[in-house]
Amino acid sequence: MTTSVDTAGPAGAGTRRAGTSTLRFLAGKVGAAAVSLAFVVVLGFLLFRMIPGDPVATMTRDRPTSPEQLARLRERLGVDEPMVRQFLDYAGGLLRGDLGTSYIYNRPVSAMIGERLWPTILLVGTATLLAAALGLWLGVRAAWRRGSTFDRAQTGIALTLWSVPQFWLGLLLLTATQGLFPSRGMRSPDIPPDLLGQALDVAHHLVLPCVTLLAVTYAQYMLVMRSSLLEEMGAEYLTTARAKGLRDDLVRARHAVPNALLPTVTLVFLQFGMVVSGTVTVETVFSWPGLGLLTYEALRGPDLPLLQGLFVVLAGAVILMNLVAEVLYRVLDPRVRAS
Amino acid sequence: MAALLELHDLGVTYRTAAGPVPAVRGVDLTLGAGDTLGVAGESGSGKSTVALSVLRLLPRSATVTGRILLEGEDVRTMRWGRLRAVRWSSAAVVFQGAMHALNPVRRVGEQIAEPLRLHAPPGTARAAMPDSRLRARVADLLAAVGLPETRARAYPHELSGGQRQRVMIAMALACEPRLILADEPTTALDVLVQAQVLNLLRGLVAERGIGLMLISHDLSVLAATCARVAVMYRGEVAEHGPAADVMRRPRHPHTRALAAAFPTVGDPESRYAPATATALPPEPPGRGTREEPAVLAARGLRVRFRDRAGGEVAAVDGVDLDLRRDEIVALVGQSGSGKTTLARTLLALQRPSAGSVLFRGDPVPRSGTALRAYRRQVQLVLQDPAAALNPRHTVYEAVAEGPRIHRLPGDERSRVVAALEAAELRPAAEFLSRLPHELSGGQRQRVVIAGALALEPSVLVADEPVASLDASVRGEILALLLRLRREIGLAALVITHDLGLAWNIADRVAVMYRGRLVEEGAVEKVLLDPQHEYTRELLAAAAVPGTGEPAERGV
Numbered sequence: 051m052t053t054s055v056d057t058a059g060p061a062g063a064g065t066r067r068a069g070t071s072t073l074r075f076l077a078g079k080v081g082a083a084a085v086s087l088a089f090v091v092v093l094g095f096l097l098f099r100m101i102p103g104d105p106v107a108t109m110t111r112d113r114p115t116s117p118e119q120l121a122r123l124r125e126r127l128g129v130d131e132p133m134v135r136q137f138l139d140y141a142g143g144l145l146r147g148d149l150g151t152s153y154i155y156n157r158p159v160s161a162m163i164g165e166r167l168w169p170t171i172l173l174v175g176t177a178t179l180l181a182a183a184l185g186l187w188l189g190v191r192a193a194w195r196r197g198s199t200f201d202r203a204q205t206g207i208a209l210t211l212w213s214v215p216q217f218w219l220g221l222l223l224l225t226a227t228q229g230l231f232p233s234r235g236m237r238s239p240d241i242p243p244d245l246l247g248q249a250l251d252v253a254h255h256l257v258l259p260c261v262t263l264l265a266v267t268y269a270q271y272m273l274v275m276r277s278s279l280l281e282e283m284g285a286e287y288l289t290t291a292r293a294k295g296l297r298d299d300l301v302r303a304r305h306a307v308p309n310a311l312l313p314t315v316t317l318v319f320l321q322f323g324m325v326v327s328g329t330v331t332v333e334t335v336f337s338w339p340g341l342g343l344l345t346y347e348a349l350r351g352p353d354l355p356l357l358q359g360l361f362v363v364l365a366g367a368v369i370l371m372n373l374v375a376e377v378l379y380r381v382l383d384p385r386v387r388a389s
Numbered sequence: 390m391a392a393l394l395e396l397h398d399l400g401v402t403y404r405t406a407a408g409p410v411p412a413v414r415g416v417d418l419t420l421g422a423g424d425t426l427g428v429a430g431e432s433g434s435g436k437s438t439v440a441l442s443v444l445r446l447l448p449r450s451a452t453v454t455g456r457i458l459l460e461g462e463d464v465r466t467m468r469w470g471r472l473r474a475v476r477w478s479s480a481a482v483v484f485q486g487a488m489h490a491l492n493p494v495r496r497v498g499e500q501i502a503e504p505l506r507l508h509a510p511p512g513t514a515r516a517a518m519p520d521s522r523l524r525a526r527v528a529d530l531l532a533a534v535g536l537p538e539t540r541a542r543a544y545p546h547e548l549s550g551g552q553r554q555r556v557m558i559a560m561a562l563a564c565e566p567r568l569i570l571a572d573e574p575t576t577a578l579d580v581l582v583q584a585q586v587l588n589l590l591r592g593l594v595a596e597r598g599i600g601l602m603l604i605s606h607d608l609s610v611l612a613a614t615c616a617r618v619a620v621m622y623r624g625e626v627a628e629h630g631p632a633a634d635v636m637r638r639p640r641h642p643h644t645r646a647l648a649a650a651f652p653t654v655g656d657p658e659s660r661y662a663p664a665t666a667t668a669l670p671p672e673p674p675g676r677g678t679r680e681e682p683a684v685l686a687a688r689g690l691r692v693r694f695r696d697r698a699g700g701e702v703a704a705v706d707g708v709d710l711d712l713r714r715d716e717i718v719a720l721v722g723q724s725g726s727g728k729t730t731l732a733r734t735l736l737a738l739q740r741p742s743a744g745s746v747l748f749r750g751d752p753v754p755r756s757g758t759a760l761r762a763y764r765r766q767v768q769l770v771l772q773d774p775a776a777a778l779n780p781r782h783t784v785y786e787a788v789a790e791g792p793r794i795h796r797l798p799g800d801e802r803s804r805v806v807a808a809l810e811a812a813e814l815r816p817a818a819e820f821l822s823r824l825p826h827e828l829s830g831g832q833r834q835r836v837v838i839a840g841a842l843a844l845e846p847s848v849l850v851a852d853e854p855v856a857s858l859d860a861s862v863r864g865e866i867l868a869l870l871l872r873l874r875r876e877i878g879l880a881a882l883v884i885t886h887d888l889g890l891a892w893n894i895a896d897r898v899a900v901m902y903r904g905r906l907v908e909e910g911a912v913e914k915v916l917l918d919p920q921h922e923y924t925r926e927l928l929a930a931a932a933v934p935g936t937g938e939p940a941e942r943g944v
Contacts, residue, residue: 287490290482295476
């Protein structure tokens with residue numbers, strides 16, 4: 051028997067350098083995210099300067115105003131300053147956490163976004179969690195019995211729901227439930243202030259918007275999980291696992307599904323970031339006091355500082371979630387760590 | 390006592406959309422304890438199907454007939470529970486473990502331990518093995534295959550190909566099976582590593598009295614490892630007997646073809662004579678009478694890469710190499726020796742850190758139209774034609790792409806037809822509208838070669854051109870290269886790990902080791918009288934067929 055061993059593999063070296071390479075990886079990713087965010091800030095600034103129309107004229111649309119009043123308003127808003135000056139003010143404000151003052155509500159934009167953030171996170175968080183759980187579960191079952199009635203029916207239903215417009219589904223649900231659930235807002239005015247009662251009231255309000263969002267988004271989790279698992283199912287290591295004597299359901303649970311889940315991690319987080327900005331329709335239909343509804347209100351103005359602030363925050367959410375997904379993926383998949 | 394494994398009239402049929410396809414027919418094989426049986430055959434011959442049927446691992450679309458007796462018990466009629474208990478504890482499998490047979494995201498130690506948890510040894514309670522004993526057992530198994538205990542914490546991608554195969558073997562030994570089925574265990578491994586893995590497998594089997602069924606497309610591997618060899622052809626056993634007999638006196642024509650495909654270095658009959666059905670043209674007259682200038686030359690070529698830690702690795706470390714018109718040079722070495730980097734640098738796909746590449750005496754241009762003109766002259770043929778061809782391009786598109794890019798004058802269609810004819814795809818008109826998946830492996834490689842020939846190059850660089858092809862096709866493709874050299878004086882640099890290939894068609898051999906050419910010269914001189922230690926090792930590792938004895942390590 052031979053005694054020579056090919057020990058000169060990359061593993062030993064890999065563990066030695068793991069520490070520095072992780073740091074370098076993190077620094078790189080955070081740096082890239084910061085660059086993206088900087089682009090978003092610049093883009094947001096330029097985009098809302100290109101909207102036609104005079105903001106001062108819009109604000110005073112329905113009120114009689116004297117030229118002096120207009121001039122004072124112009125000076126306070128700083129709309130006549132040179133672009134570079136305006137941008138520096140805006141960027142400087144951003145660094146201090148100041149997103150400017152809303153034209154219409156005359157309140158700090160950051161405070162407005164702050165109070166509307168939590169309802170959106172509640173709605174989107176719940177809907178994403180449920181959609182991911184439902185979609186992944188259905189995707190696993192559909193892939194494991196590829197071509198079965200279950201597979202075909204569920205894929206069809208998911209695709210149909212995905213293609214349905216959100217506002218239409220929302221209105222349909224409103225009509226179908228016949229007042230079983232509240233149709234608008236997040237709280238009822240006449241609820242006693244105890245914690246449980248308040249929580250149940252919010253949950254009651256949450257049902258319809260959450261179901262709407264869930265129904266239109268779960269299809270992508272299902273389809274990605276399905277195709278990812280189908281790909282894994284052809285893998286040879288599953289034959290190894292079966293040859294070892296593992297039961298079929300254990301082969302699936304221990305080997306196939308965990309590996310097939312990896313690509314969906316990125317999707318879930320990226321989607322969470324996207325959905326925050328994608329709830330405009332649902333929040334508007336159900337008057338859910340979140341960022342989506344706020345965007346809708348700001349657009350009706352148009353309230354430039356508010357829109358600008360929302361743009362930066364929503365885009366920032368996508369960038370942040372993408373960063374989280376990339377870091378998490380590295381933790382979960384040892385192969386990524388190596389490359 | 391019953392034999393370990395008896396196959397009686399085994400038949401396997403796959404249901405496909407095009408109707409039932411018989412994969413295996415009337416196979417009778419027996420294997421006793423401590424016995425070693427080699428099963429040879431090309432892809433599609435049914436050899437892997439036989440192995441998978443033993444543990445009922447075939448896909449649902451397969452129908453199995455006949456009897457498969459594993460230690461006297463018919464596998465076909467076993468209940469699921471019994472079957473699962475038998476799997477791995479009675480018979481374990483060593484798959485072609487290059488990468489895919491191991492779960493890529495779990496540590497190899499866990500994967501070795503998995504069957505141990507599953508099949509508690511007789512006499513102990515189920516799943517009663519404590520973690521400490523499990524770890525100790527995994528360490529023992531790793532030690533048995535010559536790996537340090539610390540490797541248990543590695544992921545498959547952190548191991549070399551040979552180490553992964555050792556892990557597969559350790560895993561197969563975990564439950565002390567009486568039978569091991571090894572399906573192409575050394576394919577895709579380097580010659581030296583292949584010899585190590587085969588030695589290990591042979592040693593363990595002999596030491597523990599395990600029955601071994603070894604499946605390979607390479608007769609010499611089987612002859613060096615197994616006492617008996619069965620040759621499969623189109624689902625049937627074409628020939629069966631003691632390994633030495635099958636190798637020395639093959640009766641079935643297919644066995645002869647398989648044996649001829651892997652020539653013995655030093656056998657004058659296979660020198661300049663790859664296994665081909667059509668005759669080779671004679672050597673052009675006056676060859677070798679005058680010294681030709683080099684078409685392509687490397688001078689002091691160095692390529693350095695930065696590794697992850699920021700250190701420098703010299704992939705090519707000062708190489709001088711000449712390639713002349715009407716000459717085939719074989720570049721031989723292990724994976725990681727730098728031969729592919731050298732080829733990429735010659736093709737101007739990789740910039741050298743130092744030194745230069747000369748084409749007809751002038752440095753190769755680095756950009757612009759001059760570089761494009763150079764690329765036309767030096768063409769590349771890759772290892773895997775299935776991956777090298779765009780699956781959605783027809784043969785015509787694939788071959789015509791080069792002439793289009795280089796805006797070659799003349800009628801495109803006649804150029805494509807001429808290239809296909811030159812690559813021996815005849816009649817060419819029949820192939821023009823075919824898609825890659827409608828072609829056999831050998832035909833695909835001919836399309837790749839035709840794509841290169843369409844540009845009328847003066848040099849062909851072929852990276853393992855036959856490594857992914859079946860034995861019977863291998864000889865034909867090598868013959869094509871030899872014919873092109875003799876007929877149009879094409880210069881070729883063939884990168885290979887296969888010394889038999891060099892003996893078959895090359896004029897000169899350059900042996901590469903750790904980025905340097907350690908030995909270079911005429912084939913007869915280098916392969917019959919090797920001067921460098923590494924060349925001797927390579928030659929020794931290529932098993933000596935027909936003797937039934939393991940190849941001697943040259944160390």
